[in-house]
Amino acid sequence: MINLVELSEKIFIKDKRSISKAITIIESEEKNAIDLLKLIHNKTGNAYKIGITGPPGAGKSTLTNAITKFLLIQNKSVGIIAVDPTSPFTGGALLGDRVRMNEIGVNPKVFIRSMATRGSLGGLSKKTIDASEILDAAGFDFIIFETVGVGQSELDIVNAADTTIVVLVPESGDAIQAMKAGLMEIADLFVLNKSDRPGADSALMALKTILMLKNHTDEDWLPNIVKAVASENNGIEEIINEIYKHKNFLIEKNILNRKRANQLKIRIKEIVETFLRYDLWNEENLTELNKYLLNHFEKTISPYEVAEKLIINFKENLKSKYD
Amino acid sequence: MINLVELSEKIFIKDKRSISKAITIIESEEKNAIDLLKLIHNKTGNAYKIGITGPPGAGKSTLTNAITKFLLIQNKSVGIIAVDPTSPFTGGALLGDRVRMNEIGVNPKVFIRSMATRGSLGGLSKKTIDASEILDAAGFDFIIFETVGVGQSELDIVNAADTTIVVLVPESGDAIQAMKAGLMEIADLFVLNKSDRPGADSALMALKTILMLKNHTDEDWLPNIVKAVASENNGIEEIINEIYKHKNFLIEKNILNRKRANQLKIRIKEIVETFLRYDLWNEENLTELNKYLLNHFEKTISPYEVAEKLIINFKENLKSKYD
Numbered sequence: 108m109i110n111l112v113e114l115s116e117k118i119f120i121k122d123k124r125s126i127s128k129a130i131t132i133i134e135s136e137e138k139n140a141i142d143l144l145k146l147i148h149n150k151t152g153n154a155y156k157i158g159i160t161g162p163p164g165a166g167k168s169t170l171t172n173a174i175t176k177f178l179l180i181q182n183k184s185v186g187i188i189a190v191d192p193t194s195p196f197t198g199g200a201l202l203g204d205r206v207r208m209n210e211i212g213v214n215p216k217v218f219i220r221s222m223a224t225r226g227s228l229g230g231l232s233k234k235t236i237d238a239s240e241i242l243d244a245a246g247f248d249f250i251i252f253e254t255v256g257v258g259q260s261e262l263d264i265v266n267a268a269d270t271t272i273v274v275l276v277p278e279s280g281d282a283i284q285a286m287k288a289g290l291m292e293i294a295d296l297f298v299l300n301k302s303d304r305p306g307a308d309s310a311l312m313a314l315k316t317i318l319m320l321k322n323h324t325d326e327d328w329l330p331n332i333v334k335a336v337a338s339e340n341n342g343i344e345e346i347i348n349e350i351y352k353h354k355n356f357l358i359e360k361n362i363l364n365r366k367r368a369n370q371l372k373i374r375i376k377e378i379v380e381t382f383l384r385y386d387l388w389n390e391e392n393l394t395e396l397n398k399y400l401l402n403h404f405e406k407t408i409s410p411y412e413v414a415e416k417l418i419i420n421f422k423e424n425l426k427s428k429y430d
Numbered sequence: 431m432i433n434l435v436e437l438s439e440k441i442f443i444k445d446k447r448s449i450s451k452a453i454t455i456i457e458s459e460e461k462n463a464i465d466l467l468k469l470i471h472n473k474t475g476n477a478y479k480i481g482i483t484g485p486p487g488a489g490k491s492t493l494t495n496a497i498t499k500f501l502l503i504q505n506k507s508v509g510i511i512a513v514d515p516t517s518p519f520t521g522g523a524l525l526g527d528r529v530r531m532n533e534i535g536v537n538p539k540v541f542i543r544s545m546a547t548r549g550s551l552g553g554l555s556k557k558t559i560d561a562s563e564i565l566d567a568a569g570f571d572f573i574i575f576e577t578v579g580v581g582q583s584e585l586d587i588v589n590a591a592d593t594t595i596v597v598l599v600p601e602s603g604d605a606i607q608a609m610k611a612g613l614m615e616i617a618d619l620f621v622l623n624k625s626d627r628p629g630a631d632s633a634l635m636a637l638k639t640i641l642m643l644k645n646h647t648d649e650d651w652l653p654n655i656v657k658a659v660a661s662e663n664n665g666i667e668e669i670i671n672e673i674y675k676h677k678n679f680l681i682e683k684n685i686l687n688r689k690r691a692n693q694l695k696i697r698i699k700e701i702v703e704t705f706l707r708y709d710l711w712n713e714e715n716l717t718e719l720n721k722y723l724l725n726h727f728e729k730t731i732s733p734y735e736v737a738e739k740l741i742i743n744f745k746e747n748l749k750s751k752y753d
Contacts, residue, residue: 141734144732144733144734145732145734145735148729148731148732148733149729149730150729151729152727152729162486163485364727367726367727368723368724368726371723371726371733372719372720372723374733375719375722375733375736375737375740376711376719378733378734378737379710379737379740379741379744380703380707380710382737382738382741383706383710383741383744384703387702387703387706388699396695396698396699397695399698400691400694400695401691403690403691403694404475404687404690406471406472406473406474406475407472408471409467409468409471410467410471410694410697410698410701411464411467411468411701412468413698414698414701414702414705415705417698417702418702418705418706421702421706422748425745425748425749426748426749
């Protein structure tokens with residue numbers, strides 16, 4: 108049996124093997140994961156969390172790499188969680204751009220972990236955030252979440268990060284596509300990566316125009332746009348400065364605390380719902396559900412009526428447990 | 431007060447205004463929506479449902495348009511649900527590619543509805559599928575779901591469609607990006623759209639190579655790849671034939687029934703969980719949760735412990751209701 112107290116002690120001294128083991132526990136052993144997270148909780152809350160998102164091919168990994176190198180020069184430690192939309196089809200074998208990151212991964216002040224998202228419906232946010240708690244307790248100054256940002260994952264990143272960076276490239280229409288995909292309203296900072304490519308200036312103008320359309324008060328943070336070529340380390344210093352500027356803004360206006368309380372609220376709700384789901388879909392209720400599915404094509408009873416019956420069952424069962 | 435029986439009668443005779451009204455009810459009035467869905471349920475199950483997904487800019491709307499026109503020639507009726515990842519930022523004003531679809535929308539055998547997804551966490555799949563029930567009961571031969579496919583939405587489409595089409599374009603790396611994003615394993619058919627562009631043949635080769643890597647038995651459906659230029663109606667007939675081929679396969683192998691039962695299972699589970707969530711996050715429990723959040727920065731109690739307390743509260747409340 109694993110000694111979780113011992114493991115947590117090793118996490119606190121940034122032992123990489125123990126951190127890695129802890130995240131594996133989070134990915135695969137729920138009971139131990141919960142006990143471990145309870146143990147380390149009082150050491151958390153100190154890391155500053157950066158989310159990096161954007162469409163596929165925008166250069167998110169390269170940017171994460173460059174930002175990390177810069178933070179290392181400032182003597183900061185960095186924990187990275189790369190959220191991989193891995194295909195069960197390929198086993199993630201083609202994710203070669205992660206390989207580059209091994210270079211910084213050997214630095215004792217850097218920890219990199221890739222986490223898969225497929226097949227863990229609703230679990231992305233929960234497990235990713237649980238893993239970041241480990242890195243937080245390990246004393247990393249910064250935690251970077253890197254994820255493809257179209258669909259649900261960019262909402263998850265907002266629920267995890269203090270500063271969210273949206274990475275775009277100058278290709279025509281990209282700004283508008285990003286807006287369609289909902290990336291615009293989550294950004295605290297835009298990075299126009301690969302800005303040595305043709306069309307960078309017009310993309311910048313398009314972005315600025317779109318941003319000006321946004322209603323805002325003096326109390327609101329206005330996201331800046333930084334041009335960068337991450338692969339050549341261009342623009343990285345400005346990005347880091349923007350992150351600090353945003354961090355200071357959040358602290359001065361007392362928003363950081365409120366933001367984290369809200370993230371925590373979402374997280375606790377998710378935990379509660381996950382636990383109740385186990386109670387809900389026990390063998391008895393699943394048998395009941397499957398019974399109905401046998402004759403579904405007869406359309407004699409609607410899904411809503413089945414749902415209502417299942418809920419009554421569930422509540423009566425809970426009641427009898429307490430009798 | 432709205433007369434739902436009257437409304438359902440009008441839905442059954444494909445009255446467009448009534449169908450539109452019904453979907454608005456689904457979007458905004460839960461109580462009426464449920465009653466209406468119960469009323470129409472026994473008229474559902476006859477439509478064949480097609481999901482069209484792919485990365486932004488792949489030409490999904492244009493393809494939907496072309497497929498619909500072709501089905502009209504075959505004297506089929508088509509209901510379209512365009513799932514819009516609308517930005518609250520712009521109110522969707524830039525979604526000009528939908529405008530083109532108005533052209534077919536005036537045909538009495540076509541009904542088009544755009545549904546927003548933002549801000550309705552977890553609600554995309556539920557409300558979209560509820561809306562498709564209305565179209566199904568209205569007697570449309572085909573229902574097409576069109577949605578941007580990166581992240582969660584492509585999983586939702588698999589839970590709604592009988593045949594899922596993944597649209598890609600020849601741009602370099604697109605196939606690989608799509609694979610990363612998890613689009614490859616959900617496709618029953620690939621459409622390589624804009625295949626008059628340079629790189630179409632090598633993209634086709636790349637796709638074929640990737641597909642050959644997939645393990646399969648004789649019982650599995652092997653997705654085909656069709657080259658198309660949707661804007662010029664090229665390749666559309668072949669796409670339609672592939673859809674029929676897939677449909678026949680599903681029926682002959684008795685998979686369609688199993689597939690729909692499984693979709694229904696997921697749907698009922700979602701309905702049950704949504705209803706229970708209302709019970710769960712009542713004022714009392716939210717007050718309890720908020721109380722903890724006030725001092726969250728002290729890190730004295732972990733989120734998992736808060737969750738456990740909330741669950742005990744919830745169960746005890748349910749019990750007392752039954753006493």
